[in-house]
Amino acid sequence: MNQNKSVELLTARLRLRPLHEDDLVHIQRYGVIEEFYRYLPIDRQTADDIEVFLKARLADQEDGKQDRLTLAIEPFDVGHIIGTVRLEVQDRKHKQGDIGYAMNLEYHGKGYMSEAVNRVLETAFCEFGLHRVWATVDTENERSCKLLERVGMTREGHLRHDMFIRGEWRDSFLYSILAR
Numbered sequence: 001m002n003q004n005k006s007v008e009l010l011t012a013r014l015r016l017r018p019l020h021e022d023d024l025v026h027i028q029r030y031g032v033i034e035e036f037y038r039y040l041p042i043d044r045q046t047a048d049d050i051e052v053f054l055k056a057r058l059a060d061q062e063d064g065k066q067d068r069l070t071l072a073i074e075p076f077d078v079g080h081i082i083g084t085v086r087l088e089v090q091d092r093k094h095k096q097g098d099i100g101y102a103m104n105l106e107y108h109g110k111g112y113m114s115e116a117v118n119r120v121l122e123t124a125f126c127e128f129g130l131h132r133v134w135a136t137v138d139t140e141n142e143r144s145c146k147l148l149e150r151v152g153m154t155r156e157g158h159l160r161h162d163m164f165i166r167g168e169w170r171d172s173f174l175y176s177i178l179a180r
């Protein structure tokens with residue numbers, strides 16, 4: 001499977017679909033809120049930064065870029081993007097990949113991201129043929145740690161000062177899950 005304009009994954013409540021230009025206005029609305037990007041390894045976000053992010057992902061889709069899938073999360077009963085989930089093959093030979101995700105704060109606490117991540121992990125193992133998928137998370141990002149544990153990931157280690165985020169060295173936990 002590769003990143004293209006036709007990839008669509010379904011769950012009970014969600015459509016995980018390619019990004020569209022129309023998503024920009026929604027991502028800009030939630031993406032500039034500090035609490036949204038607090039633990040993400042990116043600069044303070046402006047509407048322009050988000051436009052650059054979306055254009056890059058749309059270009060990946062146009063190219064049919066291999067080994068990287070970034071999908072919009074759209075609950076059926078919401079009808080627009082509420083977040084994104086990414087799966088990336090990092091080492092084809094050793095069948096290793098990683099995931100990343102972020103969601104509009106207004107939709108926290110509903111289990112949407114766990115549902116999306118579970119579906120993407122299934123794709124990672126069954127379609128991408130990966131053996132191990134990892135994620136790193138800021139050690140203070142409790143919601144994200146809980147999510148990773150909820151989807152069956154195991155904490156493997158504590159990475160000291162592996163990120164320099166907005167002027168500050170940060171620590172991460174490394175999590176992974178093996179093919180089931």
Ligand SMILES: CC(C)(COP(=O)(O)OP(=O)(O)OC[C@H]1O[C@@H](n2cnc3c(N)ncnc32)[C@H](O)[C@@H]1OP(=O)(O)O)[C@@H](O)C(=O)NCCC(=O)NCCS
Pocket residue numbers: 035036037039040101102103104107108109110111112113114115136137138141143144146147150
């Ligand atoms: C990390 C993040 C996705 C977690 O969001 P979340 O809503 O807590 O995660 P989930 O989708 O798994 O939802 C789980 C919560 O929904 C609740 N829930 C409600 N209905 C549910 C249902 N039908 N199914 C499962 N859980 C449900 C769970 O009890 C849980 O709540 P709790 O943590 O208070 O116990 C979110 O905080 C986020 O996007 N943060 C900003 C970006 C970020 O930090 N990304 C991660 C970088 S590593």
